[in-house]
């Protein structure tokens with residue numbers, strides 16, 4: 001039996017603008033994970049999937065169009081292998097369509113399980129590329145930040161480039177961060193706000209390009225604040241990013257309510273994280289204030305609140 005896993009992620013700053021080639025910062029959440037358990041089955045039985053969270057079971061051969069069958073097919077093609085006799089159970093602690101990268105994490109766990117069952121331990125870059133190909137099917141124009149941070153499991157600076165592979169750099173986090181993550185309970189598929197923003201950008205490129213540039217400045221300032229361990233500055237930067245996301249039309253009444261509640265409860269800063277229109281928001285807090293912030297988020301209607309500790313890291317991949 002083989003068990004593989006991949007973490008959830010949050011985007012600290014730069015979501016959406018990252019689709020338009022601006023830099024963004026993403027952090028893995030090692031304690032919240034998706035898992036794949038691969039159990040060998042009798043010869044000739046083929047490849048089967050079980051996803052108890054989704055109440056789904058299916059076979060690779062009879063359901064080749066299932067997105068996770070397609071991902072498995074991509075892995076097999078990459079390895080030049082045929083489908084093994086295997087039952088793969090997929091389980092995840094990451095809310096689906098909640099801005100925490102559940103699709104990419106399940107994909108990364110699956111890629112690793114199929115590869116390991118065939119005797120291959122794929123490096124993060126290969127896992128990331130394979131998952132990226134399948135992310136494209138869900139929302140058309142993925143930036144690649146989710147699959148990258150999840151496959152590398154490392155705090156990253158990420159920027160797409162028009163004629164080159166994305167720039168991926170490790171981030172120096174000088175002081176551990178305590179993040180309080182509030183879930184609106186509203187599920188919103190990534191492609192919806194991404195598609196709506198694309199229409200607005202097409203209708204008025206100068207306005208939206210200027211807003212994306214402002215988000216890029218925010219990401220640059222956040223990187224410096226992380227490296228300096230300046231949490232007060234980072235909180236302010238997160239607030240500025242939230243204002244820009246509101247101007248981009250990505251927030252929602254539920255997100256706004258949670259962001260306000262966190263700030264009033266003493267958070268250093270708060271913003272939505274991920275695709276928006278639902279999903280989660282994040283608040284940066286001093287560790288002795290995080291309970292107060294968590295209570296305020298519950299009181300403001302959060303369906304779930306988690307406290308995540310992001311460790312300091314030297315910034316080497």
Ligand code: PMV
Nearest residue numbers: 015016099142143190274275
């Ligand atoms: O799918 P989510 O909620 O983890 O967010 C994806 C981040 C976006 O910038 C909105 C889209 C992208 O492809 O980068």
